[in-house]
Amino acid sequence: MAKETLKERLKKKKEELKARSQQGAIYFQKADTTVRVRILNMGEEEEFIKEVTQFYLGSDIKGVISPDTYGEPCGINEAYEELKNSDEDDERELASKFSPRNRYLAFCVFYKSEKGGEIDENLSPKFILLSSGVYQEILEKYLDESEWGDMTDPKDGYDIKITRTGSGKMDTEYSVTPCKNTPTPKGFTGVYNLDEEVRKIMPSYEKTKEYINQYLGLDPEDEPDAGRGKKIIKKKIIKKKKSDLDS
16 A cells, blocks of 8 residues: 555645534533523624534534535435435434434624623634524514614624523423623624635535444445445445444
8 A cells, every 4th residue: 555645644634623623613502501602793684593404423423514504415414315215114213313403503702601701712703503492582582673683783782691401302491581782792893604604614525424434333445336326325234233323
């Protein structure tokens, strides 16, 4: 095997660094916590929260924002569709374990305390992942011009506090509390481009293939054809891996 050139090694290192930065680019709120944020301004007539397609691939990989958000090829989605449309019950059951979900991303300034004041520079700016219920509450506040209005306005906007209680699927609840009107914190008063920011954290097609292979315990050489639109999962591997994922 030929030795890798310096450029090849540096290119691989660049991809590894990008992958690590993507994994830490979204804030996932823990159970029984309150976080205070300021949603950043995306410009007039521009939406400030992005609906995305997310796959959750277990505690090691966690949530992955799919390129399918923009109608682009995604290795995870290809595997999901392959399994979902299978004639085999166990393969359809496996697909249900990582089915896509609609989630919402807001690009925010984070505070160290729910009382406001000091900015958490390690988190700002960063995306926060929102449930559909929280997204709806935020929209209700935004559209209520007589009481609250545009929370992203650099001069007259306001912070919001998001409280999460519970940790399970059945007992988790969220609430949104608006704070008094204050200017956007200094250093974050510019106009941001939401789609550009989302694309910065969205993995490439090749990376989504790596993620799904890792999740399913597949080696790339196990794939009968690496081309898009081809069968990508061998039944014997899926049946073997199903028991591992169930454990």
